Amino acid sequence: MKNKQFTSNEQQSLTEIIYHRRDIRGNNFLNAPIPQPILDKILDAAALAPSVGLSQPWEFVIIRDQQTKQSIADNHREENEHAEQAFKDDKKALYRQLKLEGIKESPINIAVFYKPNTQPTLGQNSMPEMGEYSVVCAIQNMWLTARSLNVGIGWVSILNPEKVKATLNAPQENKLIAYLCLGYVKEFLEQPELEMLNWHKRQPLQIIDEKY
Numbered sequence: 001m002k003n004k005q006f007t008s009n010e011q012q013s014l015t016e017i018i019y020h021r022r023d024i025r026g027n028n029f030l031n032a033p034i035p036q037p038i039l040d041k042i043l044d045a046a047a048l049a050p051s052v053g054l055s056q057p058w059e060f061v062i063i064r065d066q067q068t069k070q071s072i073a074d075n076h077r078e079e080n081e082h083a084e085q086a087f088k089d090d091k092k093a094l095y096r097q098l099k100l101e102g103i104k105e106s107p108i109n110i111a112v113f114y115k116p117n118t119q120p121t122l123g124q125n126s127m128p129e130m131g132e133y134s135v136v137c138a139i140q141n142m143w144l145t146a147r148s149l150n151v152g153i154g155w156v157s158i159l160n161p162e163k164v165k166a167t168l169n170a171p172q173e174n175k176l177i178a179y180l181c182l183g184y185v186k187e188f189l190e191q192p193e194l195e196m197l198n199w200h201k202r203q204p205l206q207i208i209d210e211k212y
């Protein structure tokens with residue numbers, strides 16, 4: 001539609017979706033399949049994301065196979081043993097109690113890759129990282145669209161990316177940006193789980209007027 005204007009109800013819906021989006025972990029996924037038309041809507045939203053020079057530098061690997069998930073879950077376990085060393089005392093004890101992924105509990109995992117362009121890309125010369133940022137825009141589109149369809153997504157970053165690439169036979173030039181777990185959920189929590197568990201609190205926005 002040309003020059004579409006949104007109604008206040010539509011505006012309110014987007015606010016609600018943003019407000020109620022949550023990161024979902026293994027303690028919260030239901031063992032229920034995601035119908036293909038729903039998955040298609042989530043992937044279509046990714047394809048509509050903005051990207052530097054309209055380069056669309058993304059690839060999505062859809063994973064349902066239990067053996068592949070097991071290999072990624074083993075990768076997570078190994079990396080998490082290293083990760084917990086960064087914390088001390090009470091923080092470490094709390095860290096050990098956190099469930100930080102839902103690889104095997106979710107019906108679908110999606111590995112999202114940045115595929116660098118072989119040709120120069122408009123807008124990416126001075127700041128090459130803009131290609132990777134474009135992929136993150138696609139992921140946020142997926143996250144919000146999934147939430148609007150009452151599907152949960154959890155982002156897992158405690159993984160060795162090179163081992164993920166090996167597990168998935170990914171091309172050498174691809175870079176892993178996100179490993180996502182998708183599924184219907186028992187509950188969308190009202191607050192971030194890490195806030196409920198006293199790991200961190202949401203901070204007020206820091207807005208700088210004119211200059212630092």
Ligand SMILES: Cc1cc2nc3c(=O)[nH]c(=O)nc-3n(C[C@H](O)[C@H](O)[C@H](O)COP(=O)(O)O)c2cc1C
Nearest residue numbers: 021022023099100101155156157158191192193194
């Ligand atoms: C780039 C990125 C990586 C993340 N990696 C993990 C992760 O490895 N494990 C995890 O449990 N949550 C991960 N999260 C989820 C955050 O912990 C979560 O977004 C944050 O606590 C706020 O909660 P909310 O998304 O429910 O609002 C990640 C989120 C982002 C944006």
